[in-house]
Amino acid sequence: MYAIVDIETTGGHASAGCITEIAIFVHDGQEIVEHFETLVNPGRPIPRYIQALTGITDDMVADAPPFEEVAARVFELLQGQIFIAHNVNFDYSFLRHHLDGCGYTLQAKKLCTVRLSRKVFPGFPSYSLGNLCRQLNINIQQRHRASGDALATVQLFERLMAADSQGAIAQALHGRSREKWLPLHLPQEQVAELPSCPGVYYFHNVKGKVVYVGKARDIKKRVTSHFTGNSAGRQRQEFIRNIHRITYEKTGTELMAFILESIEIRRLWPQYNNAQKRIEFRYGIYMFEDQQGYLRLAIEKRRKYTHPVFTFNLLADGHQLMRELIREFRLCPKLCFLQTDQDACTGIAEKTCKGACEKKEKPVRYNKRVLTALESLQARQPSFAILDAGRMATEQSCILMEKGKFYGMGYVPRDVAVSDGAMLKNWLIQYPENEFIRNLLRQYTASKTARLVSFQ
Structure with a gap:
């Protein structure tokens, strides 16, 4: 049995939007055997642009039941059936999220009439419900209303069953088929052709722009893992909806994939990559000349657009390195900011400082040792x-x-x-x-x- 569904909502994301209308047609493969439809009070104002699109106003839903009152009936009609919709992941994620909030866990196989239409009726210029129905001479009454769109989807599904000479429906329902989880606009063939090797993959939007870069030990396995589950969150739903194409680059090792991912994130600045966009606040040794002409070394946090002479991750590592430079090249701990009090220079007492902090050593002599110390840092690097x-x-x-x-x-x-x-x-x-x-x-x-x- 099939449950052919359409819903109208207050927005595009299940976790932040509410349902305003539901229509469900239960179909046995031959004809409609049961029908349910109702307006739903969303408990909040319907945005004006949604009212303009659907024709459903706040006054129309004022006396309608809230979703909690119809949840049991909706679950009864959907559970155990094959859930069908045009862009099925949208309707399914909304209903599963709101049913879950009422204590019902929806588990159903899914069929998407957009994907099926691409296979059974290839070559159409568009696979939106309105354009498909025009191509197939299906009359839609009450467009953008749940009952009208669901009934048009019933007729579309009947045409698909009649024309499915290659078994596309059976293949989509196969237990191991992951196609039903794929983003609506992403061709299954692109996922099927992905290699099982280390590399970097790129998700592109409708204009071809890269919106996400990822790395993987196994490109195919990692890409398909993005599409398992059906989170109702706004960010995930938007992310999935914006994926239209995948490209990739193989690498010899996972380490190379890690490196290339980092390079590409900084080159392309993709919309949905966040982790490596943050400024890296590791530490560095910085050099500057003070007003008396002495070169000074200071340990500071590494910030964007700054140029340290040496970098490290732990502050303790930097202090240890600075102490080594002071001892080896007889630098002043005060001019290196390791001693910040007003007491006498500990370097003079320990005979590592020649008195630059007290102007007893000329800048030119002191600065020469500072530069030699920095040269030694570079020589130490492997x-x-x-x-x-x-x-x-x-x-x-x-x-x-x-x-x-x-x-x-x-x-x-x-x-x-x-x-x-x-x-x-x-x-x-x-x-x-x-x-x-x-x-x-x-x-x-x-x-x-x-x-x-x-x-x-």
């Missing part, structure tokens, strides 16, 4: 390559770090001997680096047993 699996058997992936900074990545033929970083650059793509990538690679090299090739 240069190495991470070699791992490629996209195919004939290549190996390569990620290059140069003096502590991410240079780029790419793929090197397996028969090429890796001897130095300069040679590797012929095979690699140079990418912009950021704190996230540097930290990711530091953690990876500290915890993994990947093949590392170090360079001088």
Whole structure:
């Protein structure tokens, strides 16, 4: 048995909108055997643009029952039936959300007449209900009213059953079919063709703009996981509705996918990526010249559009590094802001400071040691390559770090001997680096047993 449904609502998201009208036609595959329709009092004003679209006004629903009063009847008609609607996920998510609020858990197989029409009647310029009905000479009475649209969907479904020579309906109802969960505008073929390998995937909107970038160990598995379930939240429903196309780029390893995702989020600034858009407040050592001409080093939080001479994640790490520089290069703890009180300089007492804080040492001599200290920081930074699996058997992936900074990545033929970083650059793509990538690679090299090739 089929339950062919249409609802009118106060808005486009189940968790924030209310139902104003419901129509359900129970169909046995041959004819309508039961019919239920009612206006519903949403308990709030209906937006003016919704009133203009549907013709349902606040006065019309003033004496209508609230959803709680009809929930039992709606659940009785829907539970155990095959739930059919034009853009089924919209109607299903609304009704399941509001039934759940009344204590009823709706579980039903679903069929979407938009997706079925694309398969059974390919080549139409549009698959909206109005345009489909014009193409198939189905007369819609009371357009944008629940009963009128639901009855038109009944006739459309009957045409689909009669014309379904390839078994599209049976295939959609198959227990393992995930098509019913896919975004309305996303062709199933694009999901079916996704590879099961590491990489980065891109969700595009109707204009082709990238609205989300994701990384995956298995692209196909990760993409399909986005569409399981049917959350009623506004953000998720909007996200799903805006996906029209998927593209992807394979990578040799999951680590490369992580890096490429970070690069692409910063390049494309997609609408639905939020995590890596935040300013990274890690720490850095900054250098500036004071009014007396002394170069000063200071540890500060790393902020956007600033340029530290060295960066790190933990404040304690920065303090430890600064102490090492002070001891090794005889810098002043006051000029490095490790001593901030008004007491005598501890560096003079410990014979690491030559009196720059008391103007006993000229700026030119002190500044030379500061610059030497910074040069030593750069010299300490490692240069190495991470070699791992490629996209195919004939290549190996390569990620290059140069003096502590991410240079780029790419793929090197397996028969090429890796001897130095300069040679590797012929095979690699140079990418912009950021704190996230540097930290990711530091953690990876500290915890993994990947093949590392170090360079001088």
